[in-house]
Amino acid sequence: MPISNQVAVVGTGVTRFGELYDRSYLSLLHEAATAAADDAGVEVGALEAAWLGTAEPQLGALVGDSAAAVTEALGFAPRPVTRVANFCATGMEAVRAAALAVAAGEYEVVLAVGAEKMRDLAPRESLVAKAVEQSHPVIAKGRTAPGQFALVASRYLHTYGYGRDVLAAVAVKNHQHATNNPKAHYRTPLTVEQVLSAPMAAEPLGLLDCTPTTDGAAAVVLASRRWAERNARQWVLIQGIGVGSYAGYYPALFRRDNDFLGFAATRAAAASAYRQAGITDPRAQLDLVECHDCFTITEIVNTEDLGLFASGTGGAELLAGTTTLGGELPVNVSGGLQSCGHPVGATGVRMVAEVTDQILGRAGSRQVRGARRGLAHNLGGPGAVAAVTVLGAA
Amino acid sequence: MPISNQVAVVGTGVTRFGELYDRSYLSLLHEAATAAADDAGVEVGALEAAWLGTAEPQLGALVGDSAAAVTEALGFAPRPVTRVANFCATGMEAVRAAALAVAAGEYEVVLAVGAEKMRDLAPRESLVAKAVEQSHPVIAKGRTAPGQFALVASRYLHTYGYGRDVLAAVAVKNHQHATNNPKAHYRTPLTVEQVLSAPMAAEPLGLLDCTPTTDGAAAVVLASRRWAERNARQWVLIQGIGVGSYAGYYPALFRRDNDFLGFAATRAAAASAYRQAGITDPRAQLDLVECHDCFTITEIVNTEDLGLFASGTGGAELLAGTTTLGGELPVNVSGGLQSCGHPVGATGVRMVAEVTDQILGRAGSRQVRGARRGLAHNLGGPGAVAAVTVLGAA
Incomplete structure (x- = not known):
């Protein structure tokens, strides 16, 4: 290591x-x-x-x-x-x-x-439409990025008994965080009502459940x-940096071991990074997390895949304010992909820069007090690959 | 290092x-x-x-x-x-x-x-047409890959007084080599006359001066x-591996320090790899070279950029048989890009595999006798980037 x-x-x-x-x-x-x-x-x-x-x-x-x-x-x-x-x-x-x-x-x-x-x-040429491989017949049948993540959202809400308000809470939290980030794409706070009443993209994901382009x-x-x-x-210091993979281009659809409740690639990447960084209790040992939130559901399940919260409790922790700036373990104080947007090649670097700036105590009005160790996480594919970086004070 | x-x-x-x-x-x-x-x-x-x-x-x-x-x-x-x-x-x-x-x-x-x-x-969608960046107006004016390398070929022939036969000699040599490579795209020997009489692609480069698709x-x-x-x-063992760059997308056209007689990226990559490998006299210290020959001229000038031959003498060494299998320093005994073809992502790996197989003495009828150390070289861009790997017996 x-x-x-x-x-x-x-x-x-x-x-x-x-x-x-x-x-x-x-x-x-x-x-x-x-x-x-x-x-x-x-x-x-x-x-x-x-x-x-x-x-x-x-x-x-x-x-x-x-x-x-x-x-x-x-x-x-x-x-x-x-x-x-x-x-x-x-x-x-x-x-x-x-x-x-x-x-x-x-x-x-x-x-x-x-x-x-x-x-x-x-927009029809945007990432949301094109982030999936083009040659397969399912793309012609609406298997867009929102469509694929909607499968995870539906399953998560169903299995653990949440409503769409848990998804909206991600957007509301991250947009509130972004009011403190002068570089974010969107810096306007949202209400739960606004998120829930936005046009539907792929049920249960509405327009404001999606990262902008x-x-x-x-x-x-x-x-x-x-x-x-x-x-x-x-x-x-980079304490650890790991990459994991799950399947090829169609992981959410074709692999029998996919429970649609999380991302195995994230779990593999985190296991690698945690091993390098000596992290055994991520919730206790991390002070902040930048977590891939291309859709609201993505943040919730990834916080579970990262081992921050037990399966099914990521939503409850979110609703309880655990991941809000000022809470026990702030997630996406930058505003995340939800508010910063997601210029794909830039996002992972931005996250590493954000965690670095936080640890150095120079994050301005979004500073996480006393941040000494943080994590940045990217998911791609959807779910095909993931990367996790753990950064710590020198 | x-x-x-x-x-x-x-x-x-x-x-x-x-x-x-x-x-x-x-x-x-x-x-x-x-x-x-x-x-x-x-x-x-x-x-x-x-x-x-x-x-x-x-x-x-x-x-x-x-x-x-x-x-x-x-x-x-x-x-x-x-x-x-x-x-x-x-x-x-x-x-x-x-x-x-x-x-x-x-x-x-x-x-x-x-x-x-x-x-x-x-074919109009092939690499030869598309290997150049699409947004710039010059592409609409015929700045294809053959067109760009033709500038180097013209300058080289003019400056050092060679005729087109020196270009043809690369194609003839490499196609002869490829008769010993069962995996090459083309395994048919060529004559100088055939190369010279092939349809012109971009003067002085004819069709048989170009790698196939x-x-x-x-x-x-x-x-x-x-x-x-x-x-x-x-x-x-990998004794050294270096990458060099020259300019952005239009090196051959826009940089004033380009003399059109070689590739600075190759020289930078070679300097890095040679430093790592402890090579000070590449001609004497290398037993074989796989050298990027997307066009015939590319091999000639790159053998000079790699420090195998003095400027202007790469053509003469080629014509003298120095770089033929059995010669002093065989170049592209695999058949090179000229005969193997150039599936872009595969080529550099194929070259490393070829040099490895040669050093291990398992290259069959194209074996370079006593090969102990060899070099593999990729050029891209054209001339924007280059990579050089030196491999040696363990």
């Missing part, structure tokens, strides 16, 4: 997330990367290698289909640049690739950046612990 | 390359991966993590746009699977990502697999040196 505590996050940079029609993919990438370098106190020219997370370059004009985007945006030549992609876990995979390279001792200080331009296409970029500078100790102003 | 000699290639698997209309992407991936595992003497279930190289999933039905393809093809859940992509260097990037993870000590034995289905589309997959199993010493039957 050699990554553990050997790699530091020494700088973070996040652009505003939103409908950024006036910004190009390359300018967003540049803004995030240079902000992260500035925060780390290094020139971009001092970064030895870079990893780019972009998931769906075909949604745009194929910019970001290779890491040449980094070379072009940052003048990065002749240094190594590499693109990684793994559904909605793409951003955290960029962080993991960079962390592995540092842990290998190959580089001392590197860049992980995620970026995605998603608003330049008509968003542009944005985020970056972190990673360094070896040795480099951080000598050069960094502020830094946190 | 911690990768150096810490990571072993313990198994190789390559499918037939060609027009495989009857084979799916997933079945090719499965064949290559299970062959590599068999060769390593391990079950697929013993592999701890996997990296997938696929460059252009949008050429097909987006299969391979995430590493869920590995999960699906191999039943790999719940283990980590990650996709990497970097133009035509994608395959070697998969090997590098896997090698870095092993060098970090995170895993003991892992899979790197590359696959690409390219023949299911009409091809389906295929290749895989290697990588392990820590410790694991290899305990468990492997036959293995080679």
Whole structure:
């Protein structure tokens, strides 16, 4: 488990997330990367290698289909640049690739950046419509992303006796959190009534149960612990970073062992990250969690898959305020995907940046008091892959 | 330089390359991966993590746009699977990502697999037409891949006083080599006359100066040196693996420091790999080279960029037989991209497998006698990125 505590996050940079029609993919990438370098106190020219997370370059004009985007945006030549992609876990995979390279001792200080331009296409071309593989006949039968997560939502509500209000509570909590995040796509509070009365997307998920389609970029500078100790102003340690997988493209539909009540990929990723980080009681040992909430139900079941709450109790803990800022274990104090939006390649990097900023005590009005250790989680596929990163104070 | 000699290639698997209309992407991936595992003497279930190289999933039905393809093809859940992509260097990037993870000590034995289905589309949708980024106006003006490499070919012939026969000599050599490779797309010898009289693609590059469009997959199993010493039957060591970049999407056209006589990305990648491997005189210290020959000119200038021959002499060494099987330093004894074809994500992995098989003395009728150390090289972009791997006998 050699990554553990050997790699530091020494700088973070996040652009505003939103409908950024006036910004190009390359300018967003540049803004995030240079902000992260500035925060780390290094020139971009001092970064030895870079990893780019972009998931769906075909949604745009194929910019970001290779890491040449980094070379072009940052003048990065002749240094190594590499693109990684793994559904909605793409951003955290960029962080993991960079962390592995540092842990290998190959580089001392590197860049992980995620970026995605998603608003330049008509909504029917959006991620919600296209995040599922196109060749299979079921796609023609309405198996959209909301449709697939609706299966989980229906099963969860049925099995544990919740109503749609538990789903709405996620949206309300995360939108309230986002009022404290100047970079979120949406910063307007919602009421339960508003969420419940929104147009239905895929029953029981309404429009306000879904992440919006968003542009944005985020970056972190990673360094070896040795480099951080000598050069960094502020830094946190990557205590663990794990990836898990469940099935191929159609996990929710075709695997008999799927109970539609959670995500095995999340459980596998968490087990790996917790082993590295020495976490045995995540609820007690974590101070905050950024958890993938592409749909409201996703947050609820993933908090259970992450071992924060027992099966079926994630909804009750949510309703009791456990996961609200100020509660016992705040989840998505950034506003989550629900309010920040989900520029796919950027999201996992944004989460790592958020947890870093929280541990460093510089999260402003959304600061989790005394945060010393936090977790960031990405789910992709849906449910095909997941990534979990545990970050802790140095 | 911690990768150096810490990571072993313990198994190789390559499918037939060609027009495989009857084979799916997933079945090719499965064949290559299970062959590599068999060769390593391990079950697929013993592999701890996997990296997938696929460059252009949008050429097909987006299969391979995430590493869920590995999960699906191999039943790999719940283990980590990650996709990497970097133009035509994608395959070697998969090997590098896997090698870095092993060098970090995170895993003991892992899979790197590359696959690409390219023949299911009409030729105008082929790589040659689409390997360049689509949004820029120059693409509408014929800036195809052959068009861009033709600029290098013209400049090289003009500057050093060669005729088109030097280009043809690459095609003739590599097609002759491929008669010894049962997995090559083309196994028919060519004459200089045939190459010179082929239809012109982009002057001075004719049709037979271009790699074909091809389906295929290749895989290697990588392990820590410790694991290899305990468990492997036959293995080679990764002595160095480097990536370099030059510019963004339009390097050949827009950068003033481009002399059109070589590829700076190759020079950067080679410098990194040679430093790790302790190579100071590549011509003397290497026994064979697999060199990216997407076009005939690409091989000639890259052999110079790799430091095998002085500038302008790559053509003369080629014509003198230096790089022919049986010559001083054989280049592309597999047949290269010219004859094997270039299923993008697979190519770099195939090259690493070829050099491994050569060093292990199991390359059949194309065996380079006494091969102890070899190099594999990918160029992508064109010229935007490059990757170089040096492999040596254990």
